[in-house]
Structures are given as C-alpha cells and as structure tokens.
Amino acid sequence: MERSFRIDETSSLVDSPQRARRACTECHARKVRCDVGTSSSPCSTCVRDARTCQPRSRQKRRIRRPSTHPDGTTVTPALGKSATSTPYENGYMQRATFIGPETLDAQDGQEPGYASVITHGSSVSRQICDLQKAFTLPSKTVQLALFDNFWNYSYVWDPIIERAQVLGVYNERVSPLLLQAIFLGGSRVSAARLPSIDPHEFYLRAKTLFWTNQEPNPLVKIIAVSLLHWWNPHGPELVSTNTSTFWNRIAVSLALQMGLNSAQRKVPDESLRRRIWWSIVARDCLISAAHGRPQSVNLEYCDVPRPSLHDFSPGNTIAPVFIAYVDLAVIIGRFVNHSIRKNSIELQISEIGPRLQQWIQALPPALRMSPATYATDSLNEYSAIDILNFCQLNVTYYAAVAMLYRARTSDGAFPTAAVLAGSVIAGIFEDFLARDQVRHLGPVYTFYLLVASIALLSCYKYEDIWLTAQEDLKIISHAQDEMKKKWPSAIGSIRSFDKMYNTTITTQTREKKLPQQSLDGTQCDLLSGVDAFGCAMWSAICPTLSGIDDRDRDRVVDVQLAGYQESGHNIPNVPLISTEHFGEPAAEFDWNMLPLDQHDEQWQIDDDLFGGYLFWDDSAES
Template sequence: MSTHKTSPPLPVKRATACESCHKRKVRCDLNLHESTRECCSNCRDSQTPCLPHTRKRRRVDSETDASPLPVEVKKARPLTDGDGPGTPAQQASYLGRSDYLTAHLDIDEDDATHYRGPGLRAGAFHPFEARIRRNVSSLEIPRGTLRQSLLRNFLHWCRPWMPLVSEADLERLDAKNQDTLLVTAMLVAGSIVSSTPEVVDHGRRCYQRAKVLFYTNAEQNHLYTIMATIFLQWLNPSGPEHVSIDNSSFWLRTSVALAHQMGLHREPDPRMAEAKLRRRIWWTLVSRDNLIATSHGRPRAVNAEDSNVRPLRVEDFEGGDDDALLFMQFVQITSILGDMTEHYRRGTLSDRKKIDLENSLRGWLNAVPSSLRLYRPETGTETKTNRLTEYNFKFRQLHVLYFTALIILFRHDNKDDPPAPVSLLAASFISGIFEEYLTHEDIPHLSVTSIFYLMVAALLQLSYQRFPSLAAHRNEEIDIMRLSLDGLKKRFPSAIGAERVVNQMMKQSTTVSDTPQSIQMMLTPEEAEFFAPFGPELCRQWGSTFDPRAAAPARMGDFTGVGTVNVNPNANANGILTSAMVGRGHQQEPQVIAASTGEVAGPVRSDSMWDNGGALLLSQDDEDTLFSSERTLDTVGRWWWADWVPEADLDFFSKSL
C-alpha cells in the first residue's frame, strides 16, 4: 500500500511595505515600527489605515500532488558567534532608489542584494593585497607601556568628542594583541594629542599602516572601518591651503561615503543590536562635518534633509558614560555653527534667519546642564553674580564653540564701524580660555579646529586696534593668541597658515591711523542675554561693557595734540562722545556719534597703536617673522576677512592672494 505524501504549503512571504505604500510604489518604513505596532510614516502623514501587505508565492497545482516537484525550502539559520553585527553577511548596502523608480511590479531591493561580489569575500584577499599586508607588518608600531599610553591619550582627550569606543571595548580589542585597523587608528589619534614629542614618528608609522589596512580591505566589520576613518581625522599632516589625501577633510568624506552606503543616515531599526552605536557614529560624522566645513569655508558633506536619524538621548550611550551630555551639547552647537557659516558662504543669511540663529544660540546656552557650565550662580549675595567653576578642559572647549559663533554672527559688515560689543566680549572670552590652556599646558591636547577659533578671535581683536579707547588689554590678548598658535603649529601645519594670516594683519594694522573716537560699548537687553550666565574672570573686556566706571566717555580735551579737529555740530554741550542705538533690520547695533570728526594732521606714530603703559617690544626674530618681505598669504577662511579688514588692507590682500 503506497502512502500519498502531500507537499507542505509554501510559506507566505511577508513584505516590508504596507498596502498603501505598495499601491503607490513608494518606500515604506513599516518594518521600523513593527515592534511598537505603529503605522508607517507615510500613512501617518496622510492619515490612512496602515495594513501590512503580504506577497504570496504562486501556488503549486493540485494535479501535480502525485509527483510533486522537489522544492527546497530554506529555513532561517540561527545566528552563531561568528555572525555578529559586523560580519559582511549582515551588512547590506543601503539603497533608496525605489523612492523615485516606479514599475508595474514591486522593486525588491532586498532580493537585489542576494549575490556575492568580489568585495564580499570574508577573510579572502587578492594575492597582491595579501602581499602588501605582509610587507606592512615590517612597520614597527608602539608596544608595551608606550602603546598603553597612546590608547589612554585617545580615551582621555579624543573620545569625548567621538564617543564610539568605551574603555571596556578598547580592553577587549587590545586583548587580542592584533593590530587591527581600528586599534591602529586609535594609536594615531593618541599620538596627536600626546605631550611627548618623541611619539610623532610612532604616529606616522601607525598612520602608514592604517592606510594600508584600509585600502586592502583588512577590516571586515564595516562599522569598525567607518570608526577608524573618523579617528584618523585627528591627523592633519598638511594644512587646508594644500590639496591632500591625508587630511581630515579627505577622511571625513570617506567616512560619510561609507556611512551612506550602510544607511547610517536613516533611523536604525530599534531591534538592531548596534542601533545605538549607529546613531552615535552618524552624529559624530555630523559634528565633524560642521566643524571642518566651518574651518575651511567649504560645502558640508552631509545634507541634513537626507537624514531622519533622531537626536541623541542619554540612553544611546553606554551606562555610566560621563561624557554623554557633553557630546549631545557639542553636536547641537556645531550644527548651529555649521548652519550659520553655510548661510554666510551662500549669501542667504536674511534677517529672519539671523533671528533664528540668535534664538538657537540662546536656546543652546539655556539648555546647557549646570554640570557643564563655566560659571555657577553665587548664593548669599545681594546682587546676582556668577562665579567661575573649577578648570575643566572639556567644558572650556565646548564654550569656545559658542563664543566663536557669537563673533561670526555679530560681526559688523561696515569695516569703518567699531567692533560689535557681543563680538568683542566673545573674543575676549576665547583669549581668557586659551590663557587657561597655556597655564595648564593643555595646548597639545586640542584638536586642529582650535586653530580656526584662535584665528577668528585674533582677527576680531586686531580689527579694533585703530580705536585707542579699546586699547586696554589688547597686547595681552594678542600675545596669548600668538603663543597658542605657536604651540599648535608644532603638531598641525595648518596653524602655520593661520599664524601667517594673523602676522600679516598685525603688520597692516601698524600702518592704519588711529581713529579719534572714544567707544562706549553698550549691549542691548537682548544681547546681554548671551552673557547672562557668565562673569568677568575669563573676559578682560568685561568691565568696558558691564562696568560704567571702566568706560568713561571721552571729551574734546582728550584729543589735545592729535591734530586739527573739526567740531561736529551734533555733539552735545559737554563735547562727550556718546553711542546711539540705530536699527538695522531686526538688530539694534551701536553706532558711534563722534563729537570730534576730522582729518588727523600728520601721520600717527605706529608705536602709539601699542601704547598701553609702554610700547610693545619686539625682538629681532619677531620683527623678521611679522614684517617679512614675503607677500604670500594663505587662503584658509578668507570668506569672512573682507568684512573685518580696512579698505587699505584689501589692496594688499588682493595682490597677495
């Protein structure tokens, strides 16, 4: 007696789209909300029912049951230890072309990935690549205590701004005693922020090794590859003035290209094991992109409109991460700075957008947690005062970004106007913070973008040298800038270009006549909000704005001996130079109404520009550096020079560039 076996029914394949999106032939994100039983974003926006679409396979004819065709049904294989989130089999490339390609049938992007290309061979390499990797092993990299020291440097100085590897992760990776691409990249970053000059050569060898490992596909975990390219951005062997494939700008765009391939710009499925890491990687790339684009005056590599990754939350970080709040605030302020400079570069900064940026900065300042603030309110006093907190290197770096944004946003377009009070105070704060860096010997631990912050503050300070009434403390602040740039250029050649810019500006400032105007700096109530949580300890110019006694108005007698002065009929009875607030667009800005305006009879001595109780003394080496006959001027960041340089200087710049 023969038994008749009935073929088991073929499984029903559940598609990743809902019925509505399937009919409209648009991409559906229903699978991202499956665990929460929410509808897809398209149905939510259109307020239509969201029903999962099921795609059925063709049924086998019942007449063929007696002799069924051999059908192989693949069963889901349980994950093994070797199938971690980083294995190539689990890392499909992201494709979004179905959003704009229509067809009569479904476009199954998942099915399109079911083939194995030459680049997906796990553990297999071209013989030529394998030979290169064997040769690179001859590059000796740090071992023993030096290796541990570099890794500690990375964790302490670099990781707060790219929190992708924890100390436990590093111990696990380093325990294998394998010089992988990820570990080698961390050694490179650790060598950059080291206080020991002897490790520079070790860092270069590690970098050469990392490049070989990257270009020979030695790392099979694509997330690790992206993380390694992020860490390599700490190295900048050449400045932005020169085209290079070894600087942070190049590695940033490499990181972004890989991130787009992996779909890191899309909100990850919460069920993914590495969902939190993917978010941290993406926002690290966004912050790096904003900083590098701002420092170089170039387009950003990431378009925020293409991403739907939600902002970071504390739960996206590993438990006990003390730098979680710091990094979240860091991402926000870099995004504001990136948006601002992009509007300036494109010429799209309208009054409305400027108001929005001002509100964004106020919102950021108010949202900074008390644990990260520079000052804390002082209790038990009759007047509301703030006291400077204990020195914290990371918190100082965070606020330097804020002050840099203030300088750029409130700069005056008219080169003959005195500096805006907001920009003046912000530049003074940056000077005070860098003075703390020098005192605590933390200059070697700064990132390369600190060069840009220094240059922004230094150019602002040099721009008001022609106003004698603002001469207080300017020599001290400029000296701090020069000392800081001198320390940074020992490890970042791009600081040499910034130093040349500052030196040329100093040279030109000595040829500009003093302006016989006394400036009384005043803040509007709205502008004062930008400094409400701060105090005078880090700002030498604080008294000129917030202490009326420190900025007494000048009188006609103050200009005795200067030269022939034509009296302004609009001057007040006492001949006092006052400031009036005039509206320009939405913003109230100070405009000096000089009681004495006129031509200075005869040139003003250059040393008077530096007279602050004593002339500025320059050594012969300083004079050779500052007043060199070379007329070349590096072009980094010149997108905002023109608004700060007097007209006489623009002729010099146009001949030099």
C-alpha cells in the same frame, strides 16, 4: 527523448548534463576556445603560446531560499557562510530590494559575500601591509598609555567605540585597523617623544590597512576612518588626501551607504550608530566653518534623532559634553551655510542668534564655565580632564558668538559682543597654556584662535582699548605657536591673521576714545558667562556700555570681582602666563608670523586663506 537531470552536491543549482565547456585560467581570461577538457593538460593554446596551463576552478552558485517581505513581495536573499547572521535588510531603507547583482549577499555590518575573498587579501596586498608594518603594534606599556590618552582627550569628541571592543580582550581579537586608528588618536594628544609613539607611523599603518581592504566589517571600518581625522598634517590651502576633510568625506560616504542617516528601521547597535553619525556630522560642520567650504552632509535628508543620555551608559560624564557639542556644531554649520550663500547679515543674526541663545540657556550649569569658576567648590566633583572638556566646549561656543557678531566692514560699528567673546577665548587659552593643556587640543582650535584674534583686531582703531586688546593677542600668539608644534594648519591661521592685521594698520584711522556701546537682550544672554576676571576686555568696554538696564547688565556680569573675593578666593595680581618677554605694549602690535618651510611653499596651489571668509568684506580682495 527523455532528458535526465542530476543534482551536484557541490552546486547550488540543478544542472543538466550539457554543461558549459571548461577552459583553463589563461584561456578563460583571454576569452579564447580551450581544449583542456578533451585532451591531457596542458591545452593546445597554452602549448602554442608557451604559457603555464592551470585548470580553472568553477565558482559554485549558492542555493537561494525564497522569503516573504513585509510588503507581501517574495525575495530571495542568498545564504551566506554564517547561518546566524542577519540578512542585510536592517540597513539603509530596505536592503533586500536594493538593485544589484542577485549573486551578491550582504549583511548589516558586513561586506557583501564577494568581499570575503578581498578581505582575506591577495598576496600582493599582504606584502604591502608587511612592508608598511601595518600589523605591527607597540609594546603593551605603550598601548596602555595610548589608550589612556585616547579615552581622556579624544573620546569625548569621538565616542564611537565601546571600551569593551579593545580592552579586556586579546589584541589579536581586535581589528588591527581599529587599533592603529585609536593609537593615532592617542598619540596626537600626547606629549611623549618616543620612537614607538610616532603618529605618522600609526597613520600609515591604518591607511594601508584601509586601502588594502583588510577590514571586512563596514561598521568597524567607518569607526576607524572617522578617527583618521586626528592626523591632519596641514590646512585647506594644500590639496591632499591626508587631511581631516578627506577622511571625513570618506566617512560620510560610508555612513550614507550603511544608512546611518536613516531611522526608518530598527537596527542593532542603534545608539552606537547614532553616535557615529552625529560625530561625523559635527566634524563636518566644524571643518566647513574653518575652511569656509560647503558641508558634505545635507541634514534635510537625515531623520536620525540627535544623541541623548540614553545613548550612553549611566553616569557617563562625557555624555552631556558630546550632546551639547553636536548641537552647537550643527548651529555653526547653519551659520556657515548662510555665509557661503552670502545671505544678509540680518538673516544670519535673526536665525543663528536665537539658536545660540537657546543652546546656552539649555546648557547644564557645570558645563558653562570661564576661568573665574575653575577654583570654586562646585567643581570639586569633576576631574581636571572633565574641566578641560568643559572649557573646550566653551571655546567653541564663544567662537560661534564672535563669528556671528564680528565686524563685516572696516568702517562698521564696533562689534562689542564679538570682542568680548574673543577676549574670553584668550582668557581660557591663557589657562590652557598655564596648565600645559594646549597639547591635548585638536586642530580646529587654531581656527578658534583666528576667530578670536580677528574680533580683537577691531580694537585697533581705538587707542584707549588697543593696549588691553594687545595683551589678549599676545596670549593668542603664544597659543598659536604651541599649536603649530603639533598642528601645522596653525601656519595658515597665522598667515590669515597677518594679512588681516597688515590691512588694518594700513587702512584704519586711529581714534582716541571708544564710542558708547550697547548690547541687545539676545547678546546679553549669550554673554551671561562673561566676567571681569576671565575677560580682560570687559573692564575696558564696560564703562562705555549703554542702552541696557541694571538687570541686563547683571546678566552679562554674573561673576563680579567683588563676588569672587567674597567667596574667599584670592584674585591674582598678574596673569597666569607672564608676558614680560613680550616687552612693554607698543603702539603698534608686532605680530611675528612664523615662516613657512620650503615644502609647504612648493605645495601651495592657490591664494585661499584659512578662515578668509570671516574677513571684512572690503578687505577680501586687498
């Protein structure tokens, strides 16, 4: 018997006359026999069960066009709706050979074909977005202000958006998820107090758009998710799905899915992808440092080159800052890995010390700053925002030095390098406070303040330098108070120092005089930016330094007070921030820990302390 075949123009496959029996929506979902095709609607099953009988639309298969892979094998990627789109073979490894349902079509920078239904959003998801006002945007005036804040203060650490993506086009042509994420970042570094500039609202809108799959483009999605770290409502002592850690791990997951960690194949927007990847990696390293917990990214499985000037437009002033920031963050990440694994101190110093030494020697001179260099003529070409970025980078660097050379036991040798680094951090923050710039800082700076305070606390044992150290600690106290107004994670930092301080004053035996100190060659190089004006502890420790020749001493004190005076600048006789309200320095420094509110107490689940792994080994369990 001769069989006849027909081609259905709306189908992608050659069909035989014997087609599968049709079923209504209800019967198909329940997997029961349906007679909708043999009698008039409704079917007998729906009549019996008093259900609404609706015809079910059959899903049409798509024509597959065979193609030849570079290795000689034949593959059949499905055709998407757009004939101009690139097959999803430019992403991680070789996408065309990825094991998965053959009917799924995915393209680089887009979701698989099935996502087109999801991204349109069901009626329920749309109602959720409407209830959360997820598509609501502030006025044009507020938008421009938030854009300015983002580009000025956030973009340098997250250069993962091209301005052309959001500026110069109508907002309806820009991803709502991306806009809400940018507005979040801009609002978190703003001092404005307007109902229309509420970071929490921007965060809720962005989170709603993300979880309801309103954004079809994975590249846009990962950019937006990477920016949600600007919310960060509290520290690691609380379990939460709203912290920087949570969103960074989601960003890592998306980045690995998209193959941003691999440079095996050439892909579009390669420079942008590289900046996205290393921005995520840098944040992962710093979060690990602040929390003392493992990183999400294992760089052993990454072959993507570090960002370079070629990844930015010519003359971009933030490019060298971001490049140096990424390199420094990776070094800090390696240090934390050593600390978590409890590797020997000798191994940590022998590996991390030279890496920091190489980093500071390769740093462009303009980026290597301290408060004493703010007013020099060589900085006239840079804006106040550029200088703020340079100083933030230096805070991160000196925090790394203080972490590496900190005291490991309560009765160990005096950590000269750590104390000097901590004092430099206090000096830079004194300038931040004087210029009202603390509000532009991200949450990780509460951790850097903790690192500096732990280093300075090593001075408690020695009466002749403790009074000077207290002045730096007062600045840090004031800075933490300002940070707490925007970043409640500062509460955890204050709690941690309070524990360390109480342990110190109850266990340390006071001594009258500081013993002779020394710095090795690596430490001299690391501290070559320290000067008597930007580091209050220098004048207290300098007379006790021994074991280094004049050449090394000059490397440490490369900006002397005399030289600063010869440049024609007047050295102020009082600090930039008046400390009169603190009263006269007391023999015991009174650290007033800010109280926790009741909500935080209810959600406290463990005794983990912010940065607790940096405490003395013999005080960790006290």
